Amino acid sequence: MLPSLLPVRSLLTAIFMLMAGGGVLSTLTSVRLEESGAGTLQIGLVATAYFAGLTVGSLHVHRIIAGVGHIRAFTAFVSLFSASTLAYALHLDPLMWSALRFIDGLCIAGVFICLESWLNERAAPETRGLVLAGYMIALYSGQAAGQFLLGIGMAGSGFPFIVASILISLSAIPVALTRITAPVVGVEQPLALRRLYDISPLGIVGTTVTGIMMGAFYGLGAIYARRLGMDLAATATFMSAVILGGVALQWPLGKLSDRFDRRIVIVFTFGAAALTSMLLAFLAVPDAKLLAAGALFGGLVFALYPLCVAHTNDHLRPDERVAASGGLVLFYSAGAAAGPIVGGGAMTFANNGLFLLLATCATGVLAFGIWRLRTSPPVPDADQQAYQTLPRTTPMAATLDPRGSEQ
Template structure:
């Protein structure tokens, strides 16, 4: 394994450090806005700006990379992200912070495009799975550990932003000093959304609904925790536990979906997400809150790669890379809408409204999934593709899928 990741170790270090610095900003910004008296809808709109920036960056960052190269593009995106992170410490104004979050989203998407296309170029067919798994571990472990930086602002409010900016800036070093030659940017050909939906309605709708659920969670979960009476340290722990749960349970659920009808695993996943969300809406405390948070993360994080795997089961091999790219965009659009719906629910129903909204979305998907089970046949077990954990970042991540056929990738 070490031999497989040695050629990309600088890229993995860079994503770990950057996510340690930027991964907790959504939590921090939501908490700061609430402390200063901003309403839940305002907090939701600021969160939506970030996910909107991710969509814009995913669509546009490739042009920047093709124009000036991976290293210069990475440095530019990281420098701008570091500067915007420091700007939060200067003026606290919701409209300005919304604009900064939009910039953050564009920059983070640009970083993902740079690193994921670079990883794809360096990964050999027989090591692609190991490289992807290592990338996921670096990304989510950085994000989880970064939540602990929330505690640094108890005495000096500007310190978390300063620490975040320092870590984000440090992420440039392993890229600038790498001996690895940056590749040309590789993308997949386009696939009409109508064709994708016709092939796999459950996969398409599942990806979008998962974005809705997790967008609402990332944008507002810290507000939910604080309104339950959790301290800043306990809030950071709750967020970290959810992310770690997402990492821990994806493989078991994926393995289950390889052995049985994947549609039933997806439907069961949404059913359990509904149940866990209802339990969280009842505002539990202590160990039960953490256990439910772990379960929510494990289920919620698995639903996107399960949806992608189901879509791949019903597509031609030449269409799978492009389909994965389309699905991550659908996820991102859902994630941009999620904080608005979650904020509206919290405005009407209090802290528990966040998970009532998530439960409602999961319930709608459950009903849709049961209908699809009734009207379509299962893919034979031997025809199902192996489950693979995939990042919910940009369409470029689809190229890292070990099931991707390099012959179907085109240079643009």
């Protein structure tokens, strides 16, 4: 694996450092807002602004990249992201922080598109899977490591924002000095959303609900942990356990879905996610059992997006898959933007309302999936594509999928 990653090591280093600095912001902003007396619905609205920025950026920042080139665009996005991170330390105001989170989402979308198109340019067809795996490891391990910035410095100080900004700024260095030739950014016209649903109802419903679940968790998971009595270090450990758990089950569940009707694996995973969410809703003591349940929850829910994408791809021609990824990301992003709001509303009634909501969401898709199993035939074995783990970033990530390059 290592020889395949050496040509793109500067890009992987950049994404690790960027996520180590920027990955904690959703947790940090939620905790600081809660400490200031903001309600969960208000915290959810601030979290929603990030996903709204990510969605808008995924649709439009390619024009900036095409106009000025990858290195200049990447440097600009990182510089703005670093500046917005410092701006949090100036004044705590939910409206101001919503604007900053929207800017963060725009910048992250630009960074992802730059890096993913670069990785696609450098990855040979036979190494795409390894490059994608390396990219996901760098992304999620950076995000997990960054959670531990949560407790550094004095309570209420701007020190975590300063350190996060430093890491974000440093992430520009490997890219600014890279000798990798910048690719041309192509813009795929996404498939019509209605057609995507008609092609794969379970894939689209599953993708959207997964977005709701992940958006709600990222926006409010730290508040759930804090209200259980966890200190900042324990909250960081809990969030990190969920993220790292999210990496652990993607491969085995994916391989299982290659051997059986993929819909059965999706239904099973949603069912297991519902049970795990119920367990988290009633585990009121912050101990090792809570961390284990959190890691299992992450392992199940993080696997749902690539499973639903794989199921949708089973119904598409190879030349449609990259275009379809744009619609899938939009469905996911719409769900992720709604997740913190509905999660915040659920938590106004009780702290465990967050995971009761997630259990309800998963149960809904479980029921829908069972109905689809009873009313529609499975994809023939010959047409079922090999599973590939995918990050929930931008449509550009689909170009790293070996199946998406079979044109």
